[in-house]
Amino acid sequence: FYMNSKDKQYTVRNTSPRSITHMAQVSPKPLQMVEDQLNQWGGEQVQLQNSTGRRRASERHKVMALDMTNRPRDMRAVGQFGQAAVVPPDRQEESWSRWSEGYFNVFLSEQIPVDRAIPDTRPPACAENLVHDDLPMTSVIFCFMDEVWSTLLRSVHSVLNRSPPHLLKEVLLVDDCSTKDYLKEKLEAYMSQFPKVRIIRLKERHGLIRARLAGAAVAKGDVLTFLDSHIECNVGWLEPLLEQVYMERKRVACPVIEVISDKDMSYVMVDNFQKGIFKWPLVFGWSTLSQDVIKKNNMNDSDPIRCPVMAGGLFSIDKQYFYELGTYDPGLDVWGGENMELSFKIWMCGGEIEIIPCSRVGHIFRGENPYKFPKNRQKTVERNLARVAEVWLDEYKELFYGHGYLHLLDRNGMDIGNLTEQIQLRKKLGCKSFSWYLENIYPELEAPIVKAEGPVLNMGIRKCLLKSETRTELLIQWMPSFVLQNQHFNYSWVRTFRQDASCVSPHKTGTGVAMEPCDNTKPHLRWLHKSTQVLTDHLIAEASPQQVCLEAEPEGGGVFLKACEAANPFQKWQFTHYYAQ
Ligand code: UD2
């Protein structure tokens, strides 16, 4: 259902560096037609309809028009129109027993038509938007490992049925070495009905990341569109993605990811104005734009939203640009972290990531991965994230390690692989720094580079620490009226206690303390320190077998290590500034 309205005169936005012919409307939603169709279908299932056949313009946003691209074959089928499906009482047990086949309600998924209609959840303005009629064609790439048959089919049908044929080059099904018989035996036969579908069988398990690369390598479209294999594309999902990529080839366009309930398979519309973000230690999440931002930028619910990071699964990218960027780091294993890697790479190397509210795709979010990790899942994701941190985060990688991944720094038993190529690629592309990224793309993120800094006051003697210029020992000195450079210390996220590149280290023998070159991989350089702006606490040498603490000599000018005593004020220290707990 793709309308090319030749009878209208369109003013063309003059922002495109490319030539423009004329424009076409994105899967329009002529209301009268929706209503006629609804009235013709009738039935109590269609609760979204307005049977009067007329409605005021102000009511329009309340109405979710039904997907007209795909007139349901069976109006009364379970789950039709994206509604919740119910397991009959006598099939409950069966339904539960099949949950772990995909970690969602596999039983219900099987009852639902593979080409069901879903409500058109786009903001009303979307149907009136124009797109160029010479948009590039895309290859849609699905990678899957043991995907449930019914959801895989529904994913493919939603693409075939709701993509304008002239924009869909092909659908690539990259089978990442599935073990299920139905995927081996039936898939070719089923898909042979659809000339645009190609199946690629990987001989060994590649993992999601390298499977995507295998798909990209054989893709014939000018744009690559990656999708998870348990999704449903909504009406008009493709045109706005391609339009954005076409307008700016370094723009990576993501649809709004809506929710297909894992329990009842209903299609759930998500809130508007959400963007992809991360929190430390590189955990993906969503954040709703504040009213201030929306007002200040005069934003409508259909305007693209700039995202610091993408969720990972669903996006369109210019194929040549993807290769210019060096694709994904091929050293990433199986699953996880690749969305961070690609996001940082895109922003820091001159591109941009946007969520396009006019493009909407439902996705089944699952509580567990229905496939095995060749190694352990936790270790795989950690390793991937450490690669990303080492290549892209500059000095901010300490925040990543400090928020729960300190054990990765010691590198005992954890080989994160060779990074030379990735680091060279970053240089070759002339990418900006991570601090540029934080300042310009993700200013809301709290990312103090150290936990605490400034002169360090001892609570017993009320003097500050000083790094001697001539000796390796630390000394204690009266706080002068001006702050000496060698009184300025940092307490870092990786728990080193340092001045520039010198770290405070417990002497290997005796009770003294000395400075030595910082090295984050050395556990003996770590200190536990829990002070805040108002509370003071100890500095505990973390690697010492007995708890030893830094203590100021009550009389002299030195410091030494002694067994920790909770109430001893000479063991309590306070930095001048604290940035985080
Ligand atoms: C999210 C992303 C997913 C990916 C992942 C982090 C969305 C909606 N999904 O997790 O695309 O970015 O975060 O890496 O943003 N698969 C393989 N081989 C494997 C493992 C998985 O082909 O070894 C397939 C799998 O069948 C599925 C896709 O990769 O189609 C994504 O896996 P997922 O659905 O388990 O990931 P998800 O949605 O939890």
Ligand code: MN
């Ligand atoms: Mn998924």
